[in-house]
Amino acid sequence: PPPPVDPSELVILFEDDWMMAVDKPSGMAVHTGSGITGGTLVDYVRAYLGPKAVRNDFAASPAHRLDRETSGVILVAKRRPAMVHFTELFTNGHPRKRYLTLVKGRMPKDSGVINLPLAEHQQTAESKARRGVNMQEAVTRWKVIKQSGEVALLSCVIETGRTHQIRRHLTAIGHPVAGDKKYGDFGFNRDVRARWGLKRLFLHAEFIEFPHPAHGGKVAVEADMPPELKDVLKRAALEPS
Numbered sequence: 001p002p003p004p005v006d007p008s009e010l011v012i013l014f015e016d017d018w019m020m021a022v023d024k025p026s027g028m029a030v031h032t033g034s035g036i037t038g039g040t041l042v043d044y045v046r047a048y049l050g051p052k053a054v055r056n057d058f059a060a061s062p063a064h065r066l067d068r069e070t071s072g073v074i075l076v077a078k079r080r081p082a083m084v085h086f087t088e089l090f091t092n093g094h095p096r097k098r099y100l101t102l103v104k105g106r107m108p109k110d111s112g113v114i115n116l117p118l119a120e121h122q123q124t125a126e127s128k129a130r131r132g133v134n135m136q137e138a139v140t141r142w143k144v145i146k147q148s149g150e151v152a153l154l155s156c157v158i159e160t161g162r163t164h165q166i167r168r169h170l171t172a173i174g175h176p177v178a179g180d181k182k183y184g185d186f187g188f189n190r191d192v193r194a195r196w197g198l199k200r201l202f203l204h205a206e207f208i209e210f211p212h213p214a215h216g217g218k219v220a221v222e223a224d225m226p227p228e229l230k231d232v233l234k235r236a237a238l239e240p241s
Contacts, residue, residue: 072205
């Protein structure tokens with residue numbers, strides 16, 4: 001069995017009887033999956049909640065995804081009605097989610113919108129053969145926070161939550177995310193690592209705003225940029241003023 005996790009390592013940004021918002025570190029998977037057996041966010045949350053992790057046959061669970069390499073805010077439902085509420089919200093693209101990312105190249109203007117359908121990530125080969133590639137609507141709004149030389153620090157708000165959306169969209173417009181091993185620019189990644197010590201994907205979910213599952217009031221949660229990313233910005237002379 002996987003080694004036990006230490007729940008004191010979990011960074012909790014918000015918690016009440018219905019839900020939690022947690023600051024996930026880069027490198028931690030949300031769920032078990034291909035090649036991932038333990039040390040997931042689910043393991044940490046359930047270890048932290050202990051006997052309260054399961055209520056009325058519902059085990060506390062993350063309400064949405066965040067790529068393993070991405071850090072930042074993730075919402076966890078502690079009760080089934082909260083999970084139903086969040087699932088509906090995320091399916092209809094309602095929570096406001098804002099990310100910070102470092103990309104290759106200077107942006108041509110201060111802000112812009114990428115409205116580009118993406119092939120469904122989970123579509124099976126059989127389904128593709130039968131009905132062709134299923135394209136899903138995807139919209140990303142970006143804004144330059146600061147740029148220097150040939151890199152830019154962006155704030156991105158996504159209106160749809162497609163798999164790897166920001167990473168795929170930014171690569172599509174020629175500005176791949178720094179440290180992205182899957183969709184990024186290999187030479188650029190190597191360069192950024194050598195010059196500024198970036199050893200991970202530079203993508204951080206810094207902010208989310210949503211109606212509370214119990215009373216519908218607005219809740220806003222923010223996760224500070226992790227020290228390893230702040231350090232890269234400092235070395236790249238890109239610290240936000």
